[in-house]
Amino acid sequence: MSEQTSRRERKKAATRQAIANTALTMFLERGYDAVGIREVAQAADVAVTTVFAHFPSKEALVFDRDQGLQDRLVDAVTGRGRRWSAAQALRDELHVMVHEFTGEQSAVFWRLVDGSPELREYESRMWQRHADALALAIAADRGRAEPATTDKALARYVLGVFPLAREAPDPATAVDEIMDLVDAAWAAARQNRAAEVPKPAP
Amino acid sequence: MSEQTSRRERKKAATRQAIANTALTMFLERGYDAVGIREVAQAADVAVTTVFAHFPSKEALVFDRDQGLQDRLVDAVTGRGRRWSAAQALRDELHVMVHEFTGEQSAVFWRLVDGSPELREYESRMWQRHADALALAIAADRGRAEPATTDKALARYVLGVFPLAREAPDPATAVDEIMDLVDAAWAAARQNRAAEVPKPAP
DNA sequence: ACAGTAACGCTAACCGTTAGGATTTCACAA
């Protein structure tokens, strides 16, 4: 479970954590726009350049832990039991995730995000990244090494659940409504597969 | 056809055009990142503040004429004959538009866009805006004043054609593949409509 | 102990963007 880490790696990880925690606390207290990078660096007792050595942008400070989301979605497809379809596994996982996001604990976080156009935009880029990763998993599940157009499309539709569910009056219902569409699209993609023709060499 | 325009409006439009044309020319010649806003302003013989009075951001200088795209998609739904479904009308229009974008004339433009992360991101925001407008048209077409979750989802799927078709080996085929998925999703959304229950007043 | 390298620091700048406020240009009515 615990990887072998050198002192250097541990210190680096600690610095990264300290910066992200400091930044998020300050953002929540005073607002994202009202806190500058120079302030964050000073409060975390590091140089501004160190902040950007750990995070590619100011927005990334907020979505510090987004890799886990991507892993959960990919695992839902690759690590599911044989009894469920990929779409069903994704639907289940989406219900859990959306439920987490709409819980009272996450409310302050998403209020912070919704309060800033830059953060909302970064969020949508994040879903896009996760969609690319999910497209790979879906392609593999359908027996392809590279994602085809339909694989990418389906992955996007799945990730589209998050923005739409978050703004829907009843998020859980929204998840089911959208996943019903995805199920139908998925079935259509399965049929087209039979019509595929191997591409002749140019 | 020609609206009644005052001299003031004509001059304003001319200034806007001059700025956009100057900027696009410079970007194409020297690259988007290599040309600063201050340079564009100087070349167009206006103040920097005037540039931002006409365009909300540097990226908007490139996508000067994007409103037309939105109008074409919305019109495809609202102004179609009774013999076609909305999905079919959109498929036809998408074929025309994607064909335009992949023509030799547009190639340099999209190379410029693909060469800059900022422009690619602005492009995706643009599709998102158009998806919101299309969602309204779809909702109206299905007899709703406000777009429901499924309306928004379908609109997004339609707009998702552009990024996916542009990176596909055969764009025209990609359009059909994706619209086949959309057709299936659309049919599924139509069925769910029967299950809708009027919301009781709170 | 020592050399190499990764992490961190400091300074100074670049660039998009905006506030503030002056100045010109136009539309419209007295």
Next chain:
DNA sequence: TTGTGAAATCCTAACGGTTAGCGTTACTGT
């Protein structure tokens, strides 16, 4: 014609995220 208000443009100065360049410290492996 002239006056008046509004819209368009201009100038200056700054703010905030981001990066380049280069020096310093802390750790790793020998």
